[in-house]
Amino acid sequence: xxxxxxxxxxxHTCHDLNIQNLGQKVVLMGWxxxxxxxxxxxxxxxRDRYGITQVVFKxxxxxxxxxxxxxxxxxxxxxIKGLVEDRKSNGGSPNPRLKTGEIEIDVQELEIFNRSQxxxxxxxxxxxxxxxxxxAHRVMDLRxxxxxxxxxxxxxxxxxxxxxLDKDQFLELETPALVKYTPGGARNFIVPSRLQPxxxxxxxxxxxxxxxxxxxxxxxxxxxxxxxxxxxxxRGDRQPEFTQIDxxxxxxxxxxxxxxxxxxxxxxxxxxxxxxxxxSFKRITHTEAMSRYGSDKPDxxxxxxxxxxTPVLKDLNGGGVTLFEQTLSKGGMIKAxxxxxxxxxxxxxxxxxxxLVKSMGGLGLGRAKAAENxxxxxxxxxxxxxxxxxxxxxxxxxxxxxxxxxLFQMGKPKLVNMVLAGLRTRLAERxxxxxxxxxxxxxxxxxxxxxxxxxxxxxxxxxxxxTSPRPEDIERLKSNPGACKSRAYDLVINGNxxxxxxxxxxxxxxxxxxxEALGVSAEEQESKFGFLLEALRFGAPxxxxxAFGLDxxxxxxxxxxxxxxxxxxxxxxxxxDLFTGAPTPIDNKQLLELGLTFRI
RNA sequence: GGGGUGGUAGUUAAGUUGGUUAUAACGCCGGCCUGUCACGCCGGAGGCCGCGGGUUCAAGUCCCGUCCACCCCGCCA
Numbered sequence: 243x244x245x246x247x248x249x250x251x252x253x254h255t256c257h258d259l260n261i262q263n264l265g266q267k268v269v270l271m272g273w274x275x276x277x278x279x280x281x282x283x284x285x286x287x288x289r290d291r292y293g294i295t296q297v298v299f300k301x302x303x304x305x306x307x308x309x310x311x312x313x314x315x316x317x318x319x320x321x322i323k324g325l326v327e328d329r330k331s332n333g334g335s336p337n338p339r340l341k342t343g344e345i346e347i348d349v350q351e352l353e354i355f356n357r358s359q360x361x362x363x364x365x366x367x368x369x370x371x372x373x374x375x376x377x378a379h380r381v382m383d384l385r386x387x388x389x390x391x392x393x394x395x396x397x398x399x400x401x402x403x404x405x406x407l408d409k410d411q412f413l414e415l416e417t418p419a420l421v422k423y424t425p426g427g428a429r430n431f432i433v434p435s436r437l438q439p440x441x442x443x444x445x446x447x448x449x450x451x452x453x454x455x456x457x458x459x460x461x462x463x464x465x466x467x468x469x470x471x472x473x474x475x476x477r478g479d480r481q482p483e484f485t486q487i488d489x490x491x492x493x494x495x496x497x498x499x500x501x502x503x504x505x506x507x508x509x510x511x512x513x514x515x516x517x518x519x520x521x522s523f524k525r526i527t528h529t530e531a532m533s534r535y536g537s538d539k540p541d542x543x544x545x546x547x548x549x550x551x552t553p554v555l556k557d558l559n560g561g562g563v564t565l566f567e568q569t570l571s572k573g574g575m576i577k578a579x580x581x582x583x584x585x586x587x588x589x590x591x592x593x594x595x596x597x598l599v600k601s602m603g604g605l606g607l608g609r610a611k612a613a614e615n616x617x618x619x620x621x622x623x624x625x626x627x628x629x630x631x632x633x634x635x636x637x638x639x640x641x642x643x644x645x646x647x648x649l650f651q652m653g654k655p656k657l658v659n660m661v662l663a664g665l666r667t668r669l670a671e672r673x674x675x676x677x678x679x680x681x682x683x684x685x686x687x688x689x690x691x692x693x694x695x696x697x698x699x700x701x702x703x704x705x706x707x708x709t710s711p712r713p714e715d716i717e718r719l720k721s722n723p724g725a726c727k728s729r730a731y732d733l734v735i736n737g738n739x740x741x742x743x744x745x746x747x748x749x750x751x752x753x754x755x756x757x758e759a760l761g762v763s764a765e766e767q768e769s770k771f772g773f774l775l776e777a778l779r780f781g782a783p784x785x786x787x788x789a790f791g792l793d794x795x796x797x798x799x800x801x802x803x804x805x806x807x808x809x810x811x812x813x814x815x816x817x818x819d820l821f822t823g824a825p826t827p828i829d830n831k832q833l834l835e836l837g838l839t840f841r842i
Numbered sequence: 843g844g845g846g847u848g849g850u851a852g853u854u855a856a857g858u859u860g861g862u863u864a865u866a867a868c869g870c871c872g873g874c875c876u877g878u879c880a881c882g883c884c885g886g887a888g889g890c891c892g893c894g895g896g897u898u899c900a901a902g903u904c905c906c907g908u909c910c911a912c913c914c915c916g917c918c919a
Contacts, residue, residue, distance in 0.1 A: 276879075278882095296879070300876085329877080334878070340879085361853095369853095370855090374910070450919095598846095693919090814910085815913090
């Protein structure tokens, strides 16, 4: 029990005091950020969540205290009582980098709440410690001002969301995390039920069905800031548990969703970052995004757009190049990206790009440099074979001028797009084409309803099976599923997918047709999604919604390079918690209680 | 599941064609210093070179395996 704390409640934070407070007796609490010992003067930077204040121990104020301050060390947690003094009149100089830089505290009383072991790394912003060490000492990592700012931002994003949606008549409603396992989509974490042996819950991968049930129940406008769980492999922007801002609305169409979202996102950016976003966001169709950028989440802050050469070369029968001809005969795609002359690449760099292509699963990197007034190619394996006609056509399609480098990818469209999109972002970084402090917000619209699965030769839902097809596609759901478009949309910021949603099937007959097209039998529909279909039969309203990845949004807004920097206790890439050591084995007694045994 | 990068002092890194006692910076410990704030000066401690095999007279360095972290592909309706 600290007498000091009882008798001396904190009067200010380490960010509060300035020249206005001269002569005041104050009490500050915090951590020792740094020590500077000058023999007859000992300076300490005291840090709390709010800032830093310099405190000074002087022998003439209290000789015993000055002597005792000698034992203080970095990251000790202390409280001090003292007088606010002017640094200048004390013979020092102000520190313009600190808000409290004009003053210092002459310490009269010192309380050491707790000593600290030597910290594993320095508690400062420009840290170069490897991430595994930061995660292993996460508490110390979270002490760093940079990290504290990230979590303050996260808090502000959540509060701005609640304020905006509350004002807009949304109800914040909760849905279960322990849910019925439903097939399809992300792999679920499975939770054994003790009370129902041999039965299992799934952790909700999203509240999708429940929010639709809310709409049927007449809740009209729902939102939730909710944890979702997906047992899939991790990435820099993917964690097994993550947070969504989940929204659903009744009696609306796409335009209502766009309007609501634009209002919400603008409000968040305005109140958190004081950034005014465009009044309505750009829109680009999925087809156009894939064609121009090879990605359904393009970063359109820079150019380096793709050119689809497939139609051009089809007309020219491959233009004399064997590789082109072979690709076309197999129904493949040929795409190019033109790197302007201004962005010079050395031979080594181009060969490194080829390594990158191969690491992404591509076969190689075709290239050609335009020369001789667009009548020749150099440094190209295609130069010997290509007909003059095709060469010109390609140059023209790519808008290639002399000295420009054309990079080619050919083969299956999915791979071509992925590889070329990877090259595009790599080159944008290489040539610093990405403007800082800009917010590129766009809608991706008109997604295909289904994706073709090559392995099983079946169609699977591109978004999820509750997504409504465009009305004009309902008739051809079965006859031509590949051509059907959905009423789904994604929100992309700076090349990150931060949100996605759709208008749902509220007509049980349409829903049944979609399931049918997906090859889900009537019996399966009832056993797996019966509760939803049942609800739809009780007067379901037209409805739709959207969900935002809160972590990704915060990552982008904080300028962080990984989602882990805005999640307090994230998992490592192999899905473990390096701080607590989770997951851990459990003992046989626990297993027995659950009616489980190991086979291995 | 596949591909890549990395692992050397508390931290970040250097370490040559394999060859004396494995370096540096920061941090840490001790001393000096009355105006610092990346304080300064003097001195010192600190190493299973991720782990396990192998090659060799000799391995941080070469080979094989393995673990961990991160990035990418697959996966993420």
